[in-house]
Amino acid sequence: MQLTNRSKQVSNKEMxxxxxxxxxxxxxxxxxxxxxxxxxxVTIEYPEVKRYLGPVFRGRHILKRDAxxxxxxxxxxxxxxxxxxxxxxxxxxxxxxxxxxxxxxxKYAAVYEVNMLRCIFCGLCEEACPKQAVYLRHDEFIxxxxxxxxxxxxxxxxxxxxxxxxxREAWTKEEAHLLDQKRANGEATNVVPRxxx
Amino acid sequence: MELTEFVIKTLTILxxxxxxxxxxxxxxxxxxxxxxxxxxxxxxxxxxxxxxLQPLADAGKMFFKEDFIPALANKWLFIAGPSLAMLTALLxxxxxxxxxxxxYDGVEVVLQGVESNIGILYVFGVVALGxxxxxxxxxxxxxxxxxxxxxxxxSQNISYEVAMGLSLIAILMMSSSLSLGDIVxxxxxxxxxxxxxxxxxxIFLTCSFAECNRVPFDLPECETELVGGYHTEYGSMKLxxxxxxxxxxxxxxxAIISTLYFGGYNYPGMDWVYNQLxxxxxxxxxxxxxxxxGTGVFFGKALFxxxxxxxxxxxxxxxxxxQLMNLGWxxxxxxxxxxxxxxxxxxxxxKPFITSLLN
Numbered sequence: 115m116q117l118t119n120r121s122k123q124v125s126n127k128e129m130x131x132x133x134x135x136x137x138x139x140x141x142x143x144x145x146x147x148x149x150x151x152x153x154x155x156v157t158i159e160y161p162e163v164k165r166y167l168g169p170v171f172r173g174r175h176i177l178k179r180d181a182x183x184x185x186x187x188x189x190x191x192x193x194x195x196x197x198x199x200x201x202x203x204x205x206x207x208x209x210x211x212x213x214x215x216x217x218x219x220x221k222y223a224a225v226y227e228v229n230m231l232r233c234i235f236c237g238l239c240e241e242a243c244p245k246q247a248v249y250l251r252h253d254e255f256i257x258x259x260x261x262x263x264x265x266x267x268x269x270x271x272x273x274x275x276x277x278x279x280x281x282r283e284a285w286t287k288e289e290a291h292l293l294d295q296k297r298a299n300g301e302a303t304n305v306v307p308r309x310x311x
Numbered sequence: 312m313e314l315t316e317f318v319i320k321t322l323t324i325l326x327x328x329x330x331x332x333x334x335x336x337x338x339x340x341x342x343x344x345x346x347x348x349x350x351x352x353x354x355x356x357x358x359x360x361x362x363x364l365q366p367l368a369d370a371g372k373m374f375f376k377e378d379f380i381p382a383l384a385n386k387w388l389f390i391a392g393p394s395l396a397m398l399t400a401l402l403x404x405x406x407x408x409x410x411x412x413x414x415y416d417g418v419e420v421v422l423q424g425v426e427s428n429i430g431i432l433y434v435f436g437v438v439a440l441g442x443x444x445x446x447x448x449x450x451x452x453x454x455x456x457x458x459x460x461x462x463x464x465x466s467q468n469i470s471y472e473v474a475m476g477l478s479l480i481a482i483l484m485m486s487s488s489l490s491l492g493d494i495v496x497x498x499x500x501x502x503x504x505x506x507x508x509x510x511x512x513x514i515f516l517t518c519s520f521a522e523c524n525r526v527p528f529d530l531p532e533c534e535t536e537l538v539g540g541y542h543t544e545y546g547s548m549k550l551x552x553x554x555x556x557x558x559x560x561x562x563x564x565x566a567i568i569s570t571l572y573f574g575g576y577n578y579p580g581m582d583w584v585y586n587q588l589x590x591x592x593x594x595x596x597x598x599x600x601x602x603x604x605g606t607g608v609f610f611g612k613a614l615f616x617x618x619x620x621x622x623x624x625x626x627x628x629x630x631x632x633x634q635l636m637n638l639g640w641x642x643x644x645x646x647x648x649x650x651x652x653x654x655x656x657x658x659x660x661x662k663p664f665i666t667s668l669l670n
């Protein structure tokens with residue numbers, strides 16, 4: 115049964131003098147390799163050049179603040195429960211009088227730690243969070259660590275910096291879906307990324 | 312007077328030695344860079360600008376690795392193998408004329424390690440010894456793959472040396488001298504041997520690929536069949552010496568090819584350059600600078616052939632062993648003999664005829 119017409123009958127016929135001389139064939143091959151020598155290289159030199167990995171990439175964790183700069187996390191522990199790798203641990207504390215500008219809810223996480231060796235970057239913490247406090251950034255990686263002390267990240271590394279906020283085009287699944295639909299219809303093309311969920 | 316000459320000669324030899332080593336060192340970098348570029352990659356570019364410190368990093372790694380000798384290996388021969396390979400590779404560069412003469416204090420010094428009137432014979436002798444390093448190393452390893460690789464290397468080198476020598480005889484018939492310096496001097500003024508001996512050149516080039524154990528003739532280290540060939544049991548700097556000797560051989564054979572066929576340090580219009588330089592800078596300085604330019608041209612030619620070696624390596628697949636032997640004995644040797652006959656006939660009949668026509 116013939117499936118395609120690309121199959122070629124094997125032939126053992128004598129080579130012509132031209133073919134037996136090797137050199138023309140070798141010259142052709144060398145021309146091909148020389149062409150590749152001057153071609154643009156496909157390598158992306160990683161640490162210097164970073165490729166955009168798309169809006170759904172799950173990179174380093176961030177604990178969001180709200181528009182007034184208050185921490186959103188209320189230390190409910192749902193992220194820690196959802197985490198399949200048991201990478202998240204936290205200690206809750208009650209907000210005192212006068213701390214209203216620091217914490218959004220009456221309870222907050224005094225300690226919030228992510229073990230970056232355990233984390234598998236599945237994003238389930240992000241989905242579990244009822245306060246829209248935990249996110250995995252799409253634009254940053256966890257840097258390479260070479261010491262045990264660098265593995266467990268505390269609040270000092272996780273909480274968002276108000277001077278350099280993390281912005282996204284869409285903060286919820288519904289929002290992202292809507293944006294996708296609009297883009298498919300050709301309505302919205304440029305959406306300004308914003309910092310607040 | 313005598314002392315100056317001695318000092319200059321010592322310096323020349325030292326410079327030739329160091330240059331050979333440096334060029335071989337950077338050939339390893341060049342090889343990887345060329346491989347990368349041909350395969351649409353970047354090649355080494357992390358150590359230093361453009362990866363230029365990569366050879367140093369590799370050498371450092373080689374030095375600090377464990378220097379292991381297998382329990383059942385012949386210890387002394389195991390060490391002698393890479394040493395011999397390195398020694399014979401370095402010896403050959405002594406007679407290569409890198410440039411014409413250098414004038415200093417009224418003394419003319421030839422830019423050549425040793426001025427020998429049998430230079431090409433010496434090169435052949437040393438190159439033939441090169442296979443001993445591989446043979447001894449492969450045998451001393453007490454490993455069947457090493458031994459097979461070594462035997463392959465030996466039979467391959469012997470087979471191709473015949474064709475190489477025969478292709479060279481045609482050159483010697485034309486130059487009627489064994490001195491490399493004379494052969495280069497005779498090619499002065501665009502009289503390059505490549506124009507008279509194209510067939511001889513192709514045979515010589517093919518044979519020098521085989522002599523250096525380079526792809527497509529790298530059967531002694533054919534990893535699909537023989538693990539690592541003759542250096543299967545080697546590690547650390549001893550392996551480094553084997554690999555390094557291959558690159559030195561590559562440089563030496565590139566230099567020999569450019570000496571024999573491409574006019575050595577001659578280049579088109581060198582007389583005009585020489586006259587301009589001596590007229591403007593005086594006979595001594597002008598002469599020396601002209602010599603240096605010639606040396607640069609010579610190294611340019613040699614480096615091109617090193618590139619050519621690499622270019623071929625990343626283009627062609629390896630020959631099968633019977634193909635290798637067929638090519639050597641049944642094709643190259645008859646072709647070389649035909650080449651000798653044609654050259655002989657031309658020297659006897661065609662040359663007097665053409666000279667009589669021109670006069």
